Amino acid sequence: MRRRIYWLVPDLASARRTMDDLLLARIGESHIHFIARDGAELTGLHAANLLQSSDIVRAAQSGLVIGGAVGMLCGVGLALLGPLLDSTPQWGLVGALAIAGGLFGAWSASMIGASTPSHRLLRFMPAIERGDYLLMIDVPRGRVDEIEDRLAALHPEAHLEGVEPGIPAFP
Template structure:
């Protein structure tokens, strides 16, 4: 299972060094992303800039919206079935599908506006010019990666999504 680690670095040079070290450990460009105001030099070096997928709840929101929408659509379908008569039995699955699609659409729209919990946490540091590197690492290599970064860059803050973070009503950014 992949773990999402966050490295808050004071500048682009440190962020670039961490990216190089993580690449040498086998992490690909697809597993590294940078958030911050001064990301252009890093992008020229090949470090991808974080997109809405990494910085918002756009990927997780539909996991909640589709079942809720489908359930509410099915309930509404049952109500319509009993009000308009048993000849409209097809209305229940049709309303469930419509509700699921509506739930997908609305939850995605909401998910885009909900910021990732760690991006929100470090917003002030990002505004000061620090950079947040997001790295998706295999769970079994998490400690090795953290130890390497701590050893070479003790000034870097290392963080990850915790159970407490997941309980908050903000995004996980996956």
Template sequence: MKRLYYFTKSLASVQGITGELRQAGIGENRLHVMGTDTMAIAQAHVHGTTTWEETDIMHSGFLGAIIGMAAGLFGGFLLAGADPWGTNLDSGAIIGMTLFGTCFGAWLGGLRGVSSTNHHLSPYLDRVEQGDYLMMVDADDDLQATKVEKVMNGHRHEAEEAGREEHFSPFD
């Protein structure tokens, strides 16, 4: 998936561009708008950003799950090998500890991530805090990206290209 970033100065521009993107076949679920006044964005019936997009919860939760899975797997092997209670713990201990470690790691990672800003958005936050609107448009392939660029090029005075991620994923 590709993610294209654009800045606009006004909410009216965002609304006009959103309408044209819809006409070009880009669904509203592909567009996320970030600004300082989230209430105005909601009242304008524009798809604003959510906690999932604004924070690093997905990235940190995924990393926490991977680290927790590795720790749980290691702990499971230790528990099964040590045989602490004189019972045969074999694969059940390994599976149980791995599942516990994965879930616990994802939870801890999510807690860390929800309290930090999305690392994908860090380069754009200064302009958002100054009052600009950041439009993030997701495209599945080059054809959709070309449609988005065509619409945005028609709004050269309103929309300023800010960046592009060729291989966007909320997990990385």
């Protein structure tokens, strides 16, 4: 399990030096993510992708649950209506519509979530809009203190903004 460390870095030069120091500390580039305001320079930095900067995963999960529930309710309604139109209830519709509803709900909600900033990052938005760079580092649980101490010693201009207790494996 990894933990995500958040740092605010004041400018591009400092962000590049911080990334170099993290690479020297053997943190892989795929575990270092930067977010900056729109139009900001990110050359030489590993920019956060859509999964890390938006609410796409959270929205897809919600859409899956809601869509599956609505699909299941529609399936139950149709299955109970079946004996009025036919001789036997069609209980297979319940599962089929629950799956179809869940898939449609996840897809449609993820389209909305892709355009919504991550709820985890909302507290950093004022600083990002001022021009700071948000650095997110995913490190093994045992290295959190080591990395925090290293960055605090090498980059006094940067500010530790906290540690997220656990992050999903893929974003």
